[in-house]
Amino acid sequence: MIWLGIDTANSPLSVAIVKDDVLLIEESSMMKVNHSLRAMPAVEEACRKASIMPYEIDAIAVSEGPGSYTGVRIGVTIAKTLAWTLDKPLYGVSSLKSLAMNGQFFYGLICPLIDARRSNVYSAVYRATSGDLAAVMEDQHCALEELLEKLKKLAEPVLFVGEDVKLHESVIRENLGDQVLFASFAMNVPRASSAIALAQLAEQAEKVHTFTPQYKRITEAEANLVKKESAHE
Template structure:
C-alpha cells in the first residue's frame, strides 16, 4: 500500500493531499496571498492528524517543482526534500504546469496551462492526452504572451486554456485566437494536489534528494537585477 503526500505551493494556491493507492484520503486547497512558509507545515500536520496518519506511514513525497512563484516554489521543494530525506522515502517532482493541465481530465485536444510571469510574459506549455495519459507537446517555457499566441494561431486548432492566472490574459487570448480559444470553467482552473499525487506516481523518483532544484525557468528578480548591475559595472 502506498500512502502518498503531495505538496504544491508554486503559486498563491497552497495544496496538500494524501492518497492511498487510488483513493483520495484528504485534500486541502486555499487560494490566498498569505505566506506559504507559515502555513504549509501546519496544513500538512492538520491533514495527517485529521486522517490519523503518522508521518512514518508515508511512502512517497510528491512536489510541484515549478515554474511559478520563486518563493512559493522554493518553499514547497525545500519542505518536500526535508520530509523525504528525514523519513527516508522517495521524492518525486512534477511540473506545476503539467499538474495544472492534468485537472482537465476529459478533453482530448490541446491543453494550455497559463501562469502569469508579469511584464507580458507567461509560463506555459502545451499538452494533449494520449489515451488517459497526459503528454507534453511543447516543453514548459517562459515566453511572451504575444509570441505564444502567434505560435498557437499558426496551428489552427482549438486550444483549451486553463490556470489560476487565466483571467489576467483571457481577453487578449480571445482577441488573438477567436473561436480557436476555449476556456476551462473556474472550478477546474486551480491545480489539485490529489491530481499531483496521482500524476507523480506515474513518474520515477529522483536519484538524489539533495540534488533536486526548483524549475524556475528564469532568474529570481533580485538575482536578475544583481546580474544586470554587475554587467553595467563591467561595461563602464
C-alpha cells in the same frame, strides 16, 4: 502505499494524501496566503484528518515549478526536508503539467498558464493521452504574445487552465478567437492529488540532496550578468 502531495507553486496551496490509489483527503485554497506560515501546518492537518502518522508516508510528490519563486522554493524545501527526515522517496513534477491535469479529458490542446508579470507567462501545451499528458510545447517562460502566436499556428482548439488566465483573457480572445476555450473556476485550482498521479508515472525518484526547483527563468542577477557580458563582446 501512502502518498503525500504538496503544491505551493503559485498563490494557491494544495495538500493531498492518497492511500492505495484512494484519495483520503485533499485541501486546496485559492486564498493568497503566506506559504511559509501555512504550508507545513496544512500538511500536519491533512495527516491528522486522514489519521496518518508521518512515518507511514511511503512517498512524497511536490510541484517543482515553474511559478512563484518563493512559493516553489517553500514547497520544495518542505518536501525535501520531509523526504530526508522520514527517509522516503521524493518525486518532483511540473506545476504546469499538474495544473493541466484538470483538463485531461478535453479533446484538443491544454494550455496551463501562470502569470509571470510584464506580459510574460509560464506556460506549456499538452495533449491528453491514455492516463498521461503528452507535451506539445515544453514548460517555458515567454511573452504571452509569443505563446499565442505559436498556438494560432497549431490551429486546434485550446483549453486555457489556471487562475491567472483571467488576467489575460481579453488578449487571448483577441488573438485566438473561436479557437480558445476557458476552464471553469472549478478547474483552475491546482490539485496536489494531480501531482501524486503524475509522480506515480515517474520512472525513478529524485536525489533528495541535489533536487532543485525548476524556475524556468533566470534570476535578475543572472540576466544583468548576461547583459554585461554581451556588452563586452
